[in-house]
Amino acid sequence: MAPFITSDPANMGNPKAEIPWYLEILERIPPLAQRVLQDYAGLKEDEVKAHVMKIREKAWASSPYPCIGLFRFLDFSLPDSPRYADVLERLKSGQHLLDFGCCFGHDVRALITDGVPAENICGAELNATFLDLGYDLFRDRDTLKSSFYTANIFDENDKLWKERPEGFEVIHAGSFLHLFTLEGQKKAVLALLKLLKKQKGSLIVGRQHGSTKAKEVRNYLYKPTKESAENGRLDTFFNHDSESFTRMWEEIGEEMGLKFEVKTEWGTWGSANGMDPAYYNLWSWEDKDTLRFKFWVELV
Incomplete structure (x- = not known):
């Protein structure tokens, strides 16, 4: 049986226009995305793959990012x-969530x-094309009665x-x-906190890349444009380790007079979605110390 998404064991991708994070073939779709x-x-089982490929190609033409080229949008973050x-439980009881x-808008x-x-x-997204294609994908x-910005x-x-000055009880990033x-991460967190209700139990949850040791790494997506600067996209990323991630939230909490409980879980992504763990082996263009983690930060 083929693994989910790709059978590329070396995690090299298949270059398209000399961009390595593009996979030509979608072999199998993770169970959650299929569901x-x-x-x-309302797609039939045998319609799903072709439909996904069609939307992916439209998105790639606009934004050739790894999340598009590698079908990462099929590995939903929040259910993981x-x-x-x-x-x-919170949302079914009337609380509200912002997916930034x-x-x-797959989550x-x-x-x-x-x-x-x-x-x-x-939902909120910088790239309006993604929001528009989300309506086509689903x-x-x-x-749909959800709001998007x-x-x-x-x-x-x-x-x-x-x-939305009233804020949200839950934010997903x-x-x-x-x-x-x-x-840039500190500034982004401060902006998110302005959208979070300042009450005990308010929650920010998400996942991101990290590292065995906190450090700046090369941004392989960087292009030196005015738009990149306005969007906070510079020539490096910062990959946290557990200590630096917790420290960032503690420093922000001290600045804002807030206290957070910060939790992280290190390892692969996608386990709850039925993802093949090999999919998240280190990709060839990533820093050699790259790790992946999930986090949840709660106001106490």
């Missing part, structure tokens, strides 16, 4: 969290598939901050904070 695309989007059952950096649709009222979920352009985490003049330098 959402069938049960929520150790706090997912808690998040479901939501890409196609939003997973929540709805699992019984969360769509009105209790909001075939719900005229029916085009938003830059470093521009609090965007509509999201103005239209999947594969998002690691896009920035350490200073």
Whole structure:
């Protein structure tokens, strides 16, 4: 039986236009993504793969990122969290969630598939094309009642901050904070905290790249443009270890007069989604010390 997504054992990708993070073949779809695309989007089992490939090619033409080229959007982040059952219970009881950096809004649709009222979920994404293609991927352009915003985490003049001043009890940041330098991550967290309700139990949950030892690493996606600078995308990322990640939140808490309980779980991603663990072996272009972790940060 073929592994999920790809059988590339060396994790080299297949270059397209000399970009290594592009896989030509989608061999199998992870079970959770298959379920959402069938049960929520209404696709037949034998229609799913071709439909995903069609949307992926449209997204790649606009934004040739690893999350698109490697089909990472099929490995949903939020259902993979150790706090997912808690998040479901909170949202079903009336709390609200913001998915910041939501890409196609796939985690939003997973929540709805699992019984969360769509009105209790909001998505935000810098790339408006991703939001538009999300409606095509899940075939719900005229029916979805969740709200979506085009938003830059470093521009609090965007509509999201103005239209949702009441804030959210839960914020999801999947594969998002690691896009920035350490200073950029701190600024992004401060912006997210302005959208989080300041009450005991409010929760920020997500996952990101880390490292055996905290350090700056080369940003292999970097292009020196004005747009990159405005979006906080510089020529390096910062990969945390457990200590530096916790310390970042403690420093921010001291600055804002807040106290957080910070938890991390290190290892592979996607286990709850039925992902093949080999998919998250070190890809050839990643720093040799790269690790992956899940986190949850709760106001106490």
